[in-house]
Amino acid sequence: MTGTGIVKAASIWAGGLLLGLSIPYLPRLSSPRLTSFIGDFPVPDYPFAFPFLKSHTGNTTALAKAPFVCDASHTYRTELVSLEPLVIYIHDLITPAEIASLLETAEPRFAPSQVTKYGRQQQTSDRTSSSAGLPRDDPAVMCVLNRTRSFLGTMLRDGWDEMGPPQLVRYTSGERFNMHHDWFDNLQWAPDGSSRKWNRAASFFAILQDNCTGGETYFPYAKPIVPASPRGEVMWQGNLNQRQSDGTAMKPLWREHEDGGLAFRPVAGNAIFWVNLHANGTGDVRTNHAGLPLDQGLKTAMNIWPRHYYPYE
Numbered sequence: 001m002t003g004t005g006i007v008k009a010a011s012i013w014a015g016g017l018l019l020g021l022s023i024p025y026l027p028r029l030s031s032p033r034l035t036s037f038i039g040d041f042p043v044p045d046y047p048f049a050f051p052f053l054k055s056h057t058g059n060t061t062a063l064a065k066a067p068f069v070c071d072a073s074h075t076y077r078t079e080l081v082s083l084e085p086l087v088i089y090i091h092d093l094i095t096p097a098e099i100a101s102l103l104e105t106a107e108p109r110f111a112p113s114q115v116t117k118y119g120r121q122q123q124t125s126d127r128t129s130s131s132a133g134l135p136r137d138d139p140a141v142m143c144v145l146n147r148t149r150s151f152l153g154t155m156l157r158d159g160w161d162e163m164g165p166p167q168l169v170r171y172t173s174g175e176r177f178n179m180h181h182d183w184f185d186n187l188q189w190a191p192d193g194s195s196r197k198w199n200r201a202a203s204f205f206a207i208l209q210d211n212c213t214g215g216e217t218y219f220p221y222a223k224p225i226v227p228a229s230p231r232g233e234v235m236w237q238g239n240l241n242q243r244q245s246d247g248t249a250m251k252p253l254w255r256e257h258e259d260g261g262l263a264f265r266p267v268a269g270n271a272i273f274w275v276n277l278h279a280n281g282t283g284d285v286r287t288n289h290a291g292l293p294l295d296q297g298l299k300t301a302m303n304i305w306p307r308h309y310y311p312y313e
């Protein structure tokens with residue numbers, strides 16, 4: 001980011017003008033635990049938007065850590081979950097070596113997660129997790145961003161759109177993130193000083209640590225692409241025909257939630273991908289989702305929010 005970019009981000013931050021996310025309307029939800037209306041904005045989406053933290057985040061090569069080598073030939077597997085909205089389950093998106101490197105980079109950066117409410121960044125009881133911004137010049141971050149960029153294909157225009165700064169989020173016992181959406185109600189100004197605005201076109205939510213019980217990611221409006229036939233077959237729950245290496249049956253990766261919708265079990269290395277915006281650029285409320293509370297243990301995930309840019313009008 002340029003000097004003026006930093007100043008601009010800092011002044012936006014200081015003015016409390018970041019975002020003004022409003023509140024998704026959730027007519028069909030009744031559980032009070034899930035109907036807290038908040039916008040989504042975890043940590044500032046601008047790199048180094050906290051100028052006073054720059055000394056900690058600016059120079060990653062100064063951190064002593066083993067050199068990371070990107071396995072550019074790594075492959076993953078995908079399964080369609082939902083078409084409207086588009087939700088794709090991705091197996092093995094992030095390798096164990098990438099997870100180790102990402103965690104090492106992020107560990108000193110974790111701070112209580114914030115959201116934007118009433119137009120201001122703040123901590124709230126709606127989101128009781130920790131977040132860590134990741135530097136985009138870190139080799140493991142670049143490796144994962146290259147892979148996820150390829151996944152997006154024609155959804156991104158190189159040189160116009162961008163992958164955006166990724167972020168890790170961590171939940172421990174009892175922590176959660178109430179129902180929210182990742183897209184913004186109001187377009188965001190480009191951080192590069194160009195007269196452009198952007199929104200989060202899609203989301204990758206990749207699990208890095210799954211040492212926990214509970215902590216599913218819940219999409220109340222997601223449903224299988226086709227309903228069960230008159231024979232009432234069990235929904236496809238993530239290639240359960242396969243067996244684990246020790247021969248035991250695979251556990252379902254997602255399930256139908258008792259209040260409707262689908263809930264995804266956290267599994268390290270795997271990711272959920274979904275498309276946030278309609279073709280006309282408005283946000284899709286059917287992508288509303290929640291991080292259900294962790295009963296115990298630790299869950300760490302990586303958020304990647306590719307940005308769709310619009311010319312300023």
Ligand SMILES: *[C@@H]1O[C@H](CO)[C@@H](O)[C@H](O)[C@H]1NC(C)=O
Nearest residue numbers: 058059060061062063064137
């Ligand atoms: C980062 O720190 C390393 C080691 O201290 C140094 O060699 C390098 O020049 C620094 N890079 C920048 C961009 O400051």
Ligand SMILES: *[C@@H]1O[C@H](CO)[C@@H](O)[C@H](O)[C@H]1NC(C)=O
Nearest residue numbers: 070072139140142143144146
């Ligand atoms: C990511 O892709 C860019 C552009 O194709 C390339 O220059 C860079 O070396 C790649 N980085 C990694 C870590 O794969």
Ligand SMILES: *[C@@H]1O[C@H](CO)[C@@H](O)[C@H](O)[C@H]1NC(C)=O
Nearest residue numbers: 277278279280281282283284
């Ligand atoms: C945008 O498209 C969605 C989905 O087709 C539609 O529901 C919505 O009304 C449209 N909004 C505008 C402002 O055109």
Ligand SMILES: *[C@@H]1O[C@H](CO)[C@@H](O)[C@H](O)[C@H]1NC(C)=O
Nearest residue numbers: 210211212213295296297298
């Ligand atoms: C998480 O891992 C630690 C150490 O490996 C273990 O002691 C603990 O029981 C695990 N917790 C859960 C919830 O699996």
